[in-house]
Amino acid sequence: MxxxxxxxxGILSQEVLQEAAKAVTDFNNSGLSILEISHRSVDFQAVMDEAQQLVKELLNLDAGYSVLFLQGGASLQFAMVPYNLLDEGKMAAYLDTGAWASKAIKEAKYFGDVKVVASSKESTYTYIPKDYAIPENAAYFHITSNNTIYGTQVKEFPASPVPMVSDMSSDIFSRSFDANKFGLIYAGAQKNMGPAGATMVVVREDMLGKVQRTIPSMLNYKIHAEGGSMYNTPSVYAIYVSMLTLRWIKSIGGxxxxxxxxxxxxxxxxxxxxxxxxxxxxxxxxxxxxxxxxxxxxxxxxxxxxxxxxxxxxxxxxxxxxxxxxxxxxxxxxxxxxxxxxxxxxxxxxxxxxx
Ligand code: PLP
Structure with missing residues (x-):
């Protein structure tokens, strides 16, 4: 044992693993593997729809949010967030609570100005700074909800005067919080949702299409949202297993x-x-x-x-x-x-x- x-x-439930294993050889009793079916098939469309619906349900999202399943890990989101939301000459605020937050800060600096409102780097990130102000002229405020490496977690999200963006890779779906306080939430699937290869992004639609720059299609949230997260071939299996995990969470009581x-x-x-x-x-x-x-x-x-x-x-x-x-x-x-x-x-x- x-x-x-x-x-x-990370770890997935035994029920999910067994169902995921069965789908590798026979998905939905179709005689086909989930690995060989078309992402445009009715069966996979149903998986995508259910996954998106379960995310909305489990996070209690108001209308006006899109749920995307992208690739490139949470690390690509470090760049996609500022690419889509931070105009050149504008500023975004970040809380530096660890190595992943620092990487997000590094990427944002390629796109605009970054104000680090507080950092716990001096104490090897053993705590979450609480004494800081979020500037009202920031395009958004970025916070890492759980710091996987240092074992710290934001227990209460601040009241922010600007849209909040959060990297929730290591604690998404682990606790209740008001997701409607966020303009954008992202999470690599591979800790609490499914296998590596899918990254969930929840974005309030009114956040999009505001920056001046041209964004390449694959890095543009709006294009992914308009394409129902199927602008290109999505990570079919990772999304399927994530959907099974979301179903499992719901089945045990949400x-x-x-x-x-x-x-x-x-x-x-x-x-x-x-x-x-x-x-x-x-x-x-x-x-x-x-x-x-x-x-x-x-x-x-x-x-x-x-x-x-x-x-x-x-x-x-x-x-x-x-x-x-x-x-x-x-x-x-x-x-x-x-x-x-x-x-x-x-x-x-x-x-x-x-x-
Ligand atoms: N953010 C957090 C909080 C993480 O724990 C990790 C990975 O452990 C990442 C980002 C990077 O994720 P990925 O490997 O999916 O790019």
């Missing part, structure tokens, strides 16, 4: 139920980190992520031994990001509480061994 605590691509489970999983693990004298959390307590739990050992020389013990017990992917060290247990939506318990029991066992 393996317990996948990897940060991404975002409210997922959030309840995620809160319980995070509480279980953080309680052990705080109780066990051998371990300590690295993120500021009030900003702790419910998706990526980062921790180290009080005595770093013990880390290889605990890592080996975890590996022997089937816990994979708990090594911290190379820029942070220590451990990172990613507990995405599909991770059951029982798997988190396995890790917690190991931490207790290690304590007895050393005590």
């Amino acid at each position: 393996k317990y996948n605590f990897g940060a991404g691509p 975002i409210a139920e997922i959030e309840k489970q995620n809160n319980a999983k995070a509480a279980l693990l953080y309680e052990e980190i705080d109780r066990n004298p051998l371990f300590k959390g690295t993120a500021a307590a009030e900003d702790r992520s419910h998706m990526n739990v980062c921790f180290v050992m009080e005595d770093p020389s013990l880390e290889p031994e605990f890592m080996q013990m975890a590996k022997d017990a089937g816990c994979v992917g708990i090594k911290g990001h190379r820029s942070v060290g220590g451990f990172r247990a990613s507990i995405y939506n599909a991770m059951p509480l029982s798997s988190v318990q396995v890790l917690v029991d190991l931490m207790k066992e290690f304590e007895s061994k050393k005590g």
Whole structure:
């Protein structure tokens, strides 16, 4: 038995994996593989429609939003956002909460001016800055909702005088929030939704078509929205598996139920980190992520031994990001509480061994 605590691509539910596996050989009892059907077929159109509808439903979106499934990962969105929304000579505001936010900032600078309203870089991004003002003349305000590498998460989104744009790659569909407060949300599918290869973009239609520059078609949200996210061949399989995951979330009780489970999983693990004298959390307590739990050992020389013990017990992917060290247990939506318990029991066992 393996317990996948990897940060991404992340874990998918067993039901989703089984249905996804079946579709590889026989999709919808058609005798054809999902990998060989046309994206223009009625069957795939139904998948795309259902995926878009489920996103709208689970995020409780008002009318006027388009849901797109694009390619190029969240990293392409770092450039597509300013390409489409930030005119030359205009300014966009960014909150710098980690490596991914910094990459988004770097790309935006190719298109216009960037004001970094606050940064926690000086403390290796262990907290989310809260004391900042969003300039009223910004084209938009960009915020990373969950910082996968450092294990911090924005618990409350600010009231913004300008449209908010958010990279929600590592916590989309994990908790309830008011999506209608956002002009644009993007997320690579490969943590909480599906396989790598699809990137979800939710965009309020009135945000589009405002910049002066010419945008190449493949990088133009408006063209993708007008084409129903089928301007070119979409990532059929990744979208299909994302749709299955969205269906699964709905079937178990929607975002409210997922959030309840995620809160319980995070509480279980953080309680052990705080109780066990051998371990300590690295993120500021009030900003702790419910998706990526980062921790180290009080005595770093013990880390290889605990890592080996975890590996022997089937816990994979708990090594911290190379820029942070220590451990990172990613507990995405599909991770059951029982798997988190396995890790917690190991931490207790290690304590007895050393005590
Ligand atoms: N943003 C966040 C918050 C991430 O965690 C990641 C990947 O881990 C990315 C962006 C980059 O995503 P992609 O690899 O899809 O470009």
